[in-house]
Amino acid sequence: MEQNPNFVREDTCPACGHHLDSATEPLQPLERPGWGSISICINCKTVLRFNPAMKLQLADEHELDAEQLAHIRKIRTALTINEKIHGPPPSVRARRRRGMDR
Numbered sequence: 001m002e003q004n005p006n007f008v009r010e011d012t013c014p015a016c017g018h019h020l021d022s023a024t025e026p027l028q029p030l031e032r033p034g035w036g037s038i039s040i041c042i043n044c045k046t047v048l049r050f051n052p053a054m055k056l057q058l059a060d061e062h063e064l065d066a067e068q069l070a071h072i073r074k075i076r077t078a079l080t081i082n083e084k085i086h087g088p089p090p091s092v093r094a095r096r097r098r099g100m101d102r
């Protein structure tokens with residue numbers, strides 16, 4: 001059985017308040033995120049980091065190295081292009097419709 005690499009736990013983006021119900025490790029998509037892993041909010045695209053309790057907190061982009069920053073830029077671009085083509089992901093669309101997200 002294939003292991004689900006998604007970390008499934010509900011949390012809230014500290015930047016925009018978007019309800020997040022799963023996360024992947026963007027730099028190593030086959031790995032489950034762990035303490036210190038970075039993540040990106042699917043709604044506002046803010047870079048986040050898992051703290052020791054695996055809660056999401058704002059990440060300091062200045063702490064990321066050039067390779068990580070380049071990867072983050074690619075993911076943000078992919079999210080933006082995907083949203084332009086397909087519209088926002090269903091969870092984002094529903095919350096924006098209800099005025100819950102910016």
Ligand SMILES: [Zn+2]
Nearest residue numbers: 013016041044
């Ligand atoms: Zn957000």
